[in-house]
Amino acid sequence: MTTEPTPASLAPQTRRDAYRSVTRLWTTMWGQANALVLGRRRFALWADLLILTAGASLLFGLVRVGREWTGIHRPAIQIDLSPLALPMYTLYSLVRGLVAYLLSFFFTLGYAFWAAKDRRAEKVLVPLLDILQSIPVLGFMPGVVLAFVALFPMTNVGLELAAVVMIFTGQAWNMTFSLYHSLKSVPGELQEAARLYRFGWWRRFWWVELPFGTTALAWNSMMSMAGGWFFLMINESFVLGGHDFRLPGLGSYMSAAAEQGNVPAMVYGVVAMVAMIVGLDQVLWRPVIVWAQRFRVEETSAAETTRSWFLDLLRHSGLRRRVEAWWLRRRRHEARRSRLAPAAPAPADPARSAARVLQPAATAALALLALLLLYGSGRLIHLLLSLPGSTWLHLLGAGGTTLARVLLSTALGTLWTVPVGLAIGLSPRLSRLLQPVVQVVASFPAPMLFPAVIALLHLARVGLGWGSVLLMLLGTQWYILFNVVAGASSVPSDLREAAHAFGLGRWRRLWSLYIPATFPYLVTGWVTAAGGAWNATIVAEYVTHHGVIVETFGLGAVISEAATRADFHALAAAVLLMSTIVVTFNRLVWRPAYELAQVRYSLTK
Numbered sequence: 329m330t331t332e333p334t335p336a337s338l339a340p341q342t343r344r345d346a347y348r349s350v351t352r353l354w355t356t357m358w359g360q361a362n363a364l365v366l367g368r369r370r371f372a373l374w375a376d377l378l379i380l381t382a383g384a385s386l387l388f389g390l391v392r393v394g395r396e397w398t399g400i401h402r403p404a405i406q407i408d409l410s411p412l413a414l415p416m417y418t419l420y421s422l423v424r425g426l427v428a429y430l431l432s433f434f435f436t437l438g439y440a441f442w443a444a445k446d447r448r449a450e451k452v453l454v455p456l457l458d459i460l461q462s463i464p465v466l467g468f469m470p471g472v473v474l475a476f477v478a479l480f481p482m483t484n485v486g487l488e489l490a491a492v493v494m495i496f497t498g499q500a501w502n503m504t505f506s507l508y509h510s511l512k513s514v515p516g517e518l519q520e521a522a523r524l525y526r527f528g529w530w531r532r533f534w535w536v537e538l539p540f541g542t543t544a545l546a547w548n549s550m551m552s553m554a555g556g557w558f559f560l561m562i563n564e565s566f567v568l569g570g571h572d573f574r575l576p577g578l579g580s581y582m583s584a585a586a587e588q589g590n591v592p593a594m595v596y597g598v599v600a601m602v603a604m605i606v607g608l609d610q611v612l613w614r615p616v617i618v619w620a621q622r623f624r625v626e627e628t629s630a631a632e633t634t635r636s637w638f639l640d641l642l643r644h645s646g647l648r649r650r651v652e653a654w655w656l657r658r659r660r661h662e663a664r665r666s667r668l669a670p671a672a673p674a675p676a677d678p679a680r681s682a683a684r685v686l687q688p689a690a691t692a693a694l695a696l697l698a699l700l701l702l703y704g705s706g707r708l709i710h711l712l713l714s715l716p717g718s719t720w721l722h723l724l725g726a727g728g729t730t731l732a733r734v735l736l737s738t739a740l741g742t743l744w745t746v747p748v749g750l751a752i753g754l755s756p757r758l759s760r761l762l763q764p765v766v767q768v769v770a771s772f773p774a775p776m777l778f779p780a781v782i783a784l785l786h787l788a789r790v791g792l793g794w795g796s797v798l799l800m801l802l803g804t805q806w807y808i809l810f811n812v813v814a815g816a817s818s819v820p821s822d823l824r825e826a827a828h829a830f831g832l833g834r835w836r837r838l839w840s841l842y843i844p845a846t847f848p849y850l851v852t853g854w855v856t857a858a859g860g861a862w863n864a865t866i867v868a869e870y871v872t873h874h875g876v877i878v879e880t881f882g883l884g885a886v887i888s889e890a891a892t893r894a895d896f897h898a899l900a901a902a903v904l905l906m907s908t909i910v911v912t913f914n915r916l917v918w919r920p921a922y923e924l925a926q927v928r929y930s931l932t933k
Contacts, residue, residue, distance in 0.1 A: 378641065392416065393423045396576070397488045405574055407584040409593040414581065414600045421564065421578040422604055424488070425556050428495035432552060435496075436503040436545075441533060444511035449694050454508070455911055456697075461501035461859035462910035463903055464866040464887055469494055469566055470896070473573050487575055494563040498863070499552035502807065502856045506548040506814075509852055510541025513926055539623040544849065546620040547814035548856075550613050551807055554770040555860060557605075558803050561586075562867070578604070605768045615639040617759075624818065635760065712901055719901065723886065727905050730869070730883040731913070734861040737797050738854060741805030746850070749809045750842050753816025754824075770806035777802060778871050782878060792871065792880040799868035804860040808853035815849030816842065848925035855918050862910060866891075 443453040473490045480486035514537050522532045560579035574580050578600060585593035618636040752758050752766070778799060785795040819842065827837045843850075865884025870877065879885045883906055890899035 389419050389423070393420060396420060397485055398483055400483065405576060407574070407576065407580050409581065409585055409588070409590055411593075411596045414578070414596055417576055417578050417581050418600050418604050420576055421560060422608070424491050424563075424577065425495055425553060425560075428492045428499055428556055429549070429553055431492065431496050432500040432503055433549070435500050436507050437538075439500075440504050440507035440511060443508050445529075446694075452694065452697065455914075457501060457504060457508075458859075458911050458914045459907045460497075461505075461856070462862045462907050463497075464863045464884065464906070469562075470891065470894075470899070473566060477573070484575075487573060490573075491563050491575055491577075494559070495556040498555040498559055501859060502552045502555060503545060503548050505852055505856055506544045506811075507541050509848065509922070510544050511537050513848065514540050542620045542623040543818050544811075544814045544852075546613075546616050547810045547817070548852075549616070550609075551770065551810040551856075553608070553613075554806055555803075557601075558860075558864070559867075602768055609768070610636075611638050615642075624820070712897065712904070715897055715901055719898070723883065723902055723905050726881060726883040726886050726902075727909050729881055730862075730865050730906075731909055733797050733800060733865070733868075733882065734858055737800040737804060737861050738808075738857050740797070741801055741808050741857060742850075742854070745805055745809040745853075746812055746843070746846075749812025750816045750838070750846065753813040753846075754819070754842070759813070759817070766806075766809065770810070778867065782871055792869070792878055796865070796868040796880055796882065796884075799871075800861045800864045803864045804857045807857035807860055808850070811849040811853030811856070812846055815846030818849075819845045844929045847929040848922075851918065851921045851925050854921070855914070858913075858918075859910065862906060 439453065439457070443450045443457070469490075472493050473487070476486035476490040476493075478486070480489075518536050518540065522536045527535065560577070561583045562579075564575045564577040564579035565583035566573045578597065582594065582597040582601075584590075585597055615636045615638050618639055752762050781795065781799060781802070782792075785792070785798075823841060823845070824837075827841050832840065862884075865882060866888045867884075869882040869884035870879045870888035879889070883902055886902045887899060887906075890896075890902060
């Protein structure tokens with residue numbers, strides 16, 4: 329018979345065991361805390377070193393670019409096809425693209441705000457935006473290049489600025505359309521809150537309207553940067569008649585490699601282009617997309633959010649913390665000094681003062697714009713009077729043929745971009761995996777692929793007439809995809825949870841929630857894709873393959889041929905006809921589609 333141990337006999341052993349357990353627990357926790365602190369400090373140190381190295385590299389690159397811009401103007405340049413020249417050529421093209429994007433961004437803020445807030449100006453600015461996005465880059469390029477070269481005849485600044493402006497014409501319109509329609513569809517409760525707190529026009533724009541349009545603007549910024557790369561080869565290797573206006577860059581490198589049939593150089597150019605796009609996506613666009621998630625308009629938080637390693641690196645940087653701490657100390661010091669200073673009379677409301685100044689300024693700017701349009705119209709009419717009627721009939725037939733190709737390419741792009749865009753936008757996991765891939769494919773200059781596509785069409789015995797639709801599709805389908813992704817990303821999580829709670833099936837959710845919710849974004853994608861297709865006609869209907877010009881009947885071929893011959897009369901007539909077709913189609917089709925999207929399918933009304 330065994331006896332049960334008494335509590336008194338167990339008490340010392342139990343206390344010793346408890347003491348040892350607590351000691352081991354505290355030792356483990358202390359070790360883990362030290363390891364965590366040391367790990368964070370080590371991570372912050374590496375983050376600071378990476379930021380300082382990147383800053384030094386950026387400063388060195390800007391110095392080299394500045395020397396190139398301010399160098400003596402050369403009548404002609406020789407493109408070095410050595411792979412050792414690619415890093416500097418890539419840097420030149422990257423700087424031009426980023427400068428053009430900054431110009432496009434500020435243009436978007438001003439133009440979209442003016443068009444959305446001024447009803448008189450809206451009647452002029454929106455159709456003008458339709459015209460501007462439909463004019464091919466060759467319609468702008470001759471006049472812009474000649475004007476800037478004349479302004480800066482002794483240095484490369486004129487040619488560099490002309491290249492920036494040309495890239496700008498491939499970026500700005502998509503972003504402006506996106507922000508304009510976001511400003512027109514701000515939810516009523518947000519507008520009511522702005523009125524309740526008596527926000528002026530600036531605070532309303534900065535704290536309510538711009539944050540609401542940030543998600544769509546971020547995705548369309550990615551697409552706009554891709555649109556700028558589309559015509560990179562044309563912008564950097566432009567030749568007008570007997571004048572050579574080429575610039576050193578990745579586009580001119582790839583153009584020279586294609587002209588000489590240098591396959592290794594073409595491969596090197598493709599690798600450099602992909603590396604630049606991937607790097608730009610990781611250090612710029614992915615952090616921007618992650619940062620834009622905070623502006624989602626919904627009542628519940630998303631179950632899963634996307635991440636950015638570069639943004640996490642910046643957040644853990646000790647250097648950033650020290651700069652923020654210094655800035656906060658400075659702000660507190662200024663606030664303390666303002667409290668100790670004697671009270672001054674209250675100044676007038678700056679928003680109201682600015683509003684009183686901006687309204688006459690907007691009216692004067694609108695009047696100046698109208699005068700410039702009238703003057704330009706008069707000069708254009710004088711230029712076109714010498715064209716015979718047979719030329720206009722030829723242009724009308726070419727315009728109708730190109731319109732059919734544009735609509736067909738837009739329809740084909742919609743068939744696959746809508747389901748893929750919904751899948752990416754509704755799944756943060758897919759967005760994290762596929763966003764870099766989509767960014768690379770969308771940003772890759774499609775004209776580089778044209779020789780391979782032409783060769784495949786030749787093997788398949790398909791003419792350039794149908795093949796040009798495929799060539800347009802290579803560059804314009806991404807406008808639809810990025811807008812659908814932006815629309816799907818902005819669907820509130822509470823609506824998605826309600827659809828699941830009511831037991832709606834996959835197809836029912838698709839047709840009852842997702843497609844109606846993304847329809848306003850889809851219309852924007854259609855408009856910008858159609859405008860991009862019109863732009864792409866100049867390289868899709870007129871292709872140089874192994875030194876042989878392959879063309880088909882169409883308005884884009886007429887424009888390319890006229891630019892090659894420096895025939896400004898035919899060039900102006902073709903561009904005018906293209907703009908007229910685009911504006912008429914927008915009035916008859918896209919404008920009612922926008923109104924339908926805002927009245928019936930907008931989640932903010």
